[in-house]
Amino acid sequence: MDPVYLSDSYAKECAAKVVEMPEPKKAVLDINLFYPRGGGQPSDRGSLFSASGSEFRVLNVEKKEGKIVHELDREGLKAGDSVNCTLDWKRRHALMRMHTAAHILAGMFSLETGALITGNQLEEDKSRFDFSLGNFDRAKFDEIVQKANEKIAQNIELKIYSLPREEAMKIPGIVKLANALPPGISVLRIVEIPGADVQADGGTHVKNTSEIGKIELLKLENKGAANKRIYFVLK
DSSP states (O other), X not given: OOOHHXXXXXXXXXXXXXXXXEETTEEEESSOOSOOSBXXXXXXXXXXXXXXXXXXXXXXXEEETTEEEEEEXXXXXXXXXXXXXXXXXXXXXXXXXXXXXXXXXXXXXHXXXXXXXXXXXOOSSOEEEEEEOSOOOHHHHHHHHHHHHHHHTTOOBOEEEEEEHHHHXXXXXXXXXXXXXXXXXXXXXXXXXXXXXXXXXXXXXOSBGGGXXXXXXXXEEEEETTEEEEEEEEO
């Protein structure tokens, strides 16, 4: 079964069972609501509530050896316990908005310059991209951001679906993050923003670009001869 965060990014809570406690403050659950850190997207946060009503705050979530591990603020849970998972929705939705905006911005950069993203980090309040790009033209960057905002303003409905790897790799620009696609993945999850971007991606996104707002470029940094960094926020 797909993790809840992939099948329904808008789910805010669910019931689950503790499958394993690899450490006293770390829990593996049978159903996964919380997004684990990866691909430049931070993990979700929130709480697990035991049957007795005790709260265990989820501080961080990571994938380890094929399992999704929840780091908790305290001990007390054990394998077999039933819990109610509750997401920090404000944080999740902020990251969803940022992630979808980042896809549109990356799509515009790829279209206009052919540049690949060599690194990225999404946050609730601001995000950054590193680009493999020689020319450092502020006017061009501003123009690309403007085009991205024009796409966002079209209130585009996202399409999310799966394709066999071989078929997906025939789509131009399907991978915009350098070295981002492990070879062992045979079926790819595709996030398509019609007319703006299409990428293989395992993160959370909004349903419609109307939820994003507007991208505002904060600053540019020259990190080397062919490496440029931009910081942006959403308004």
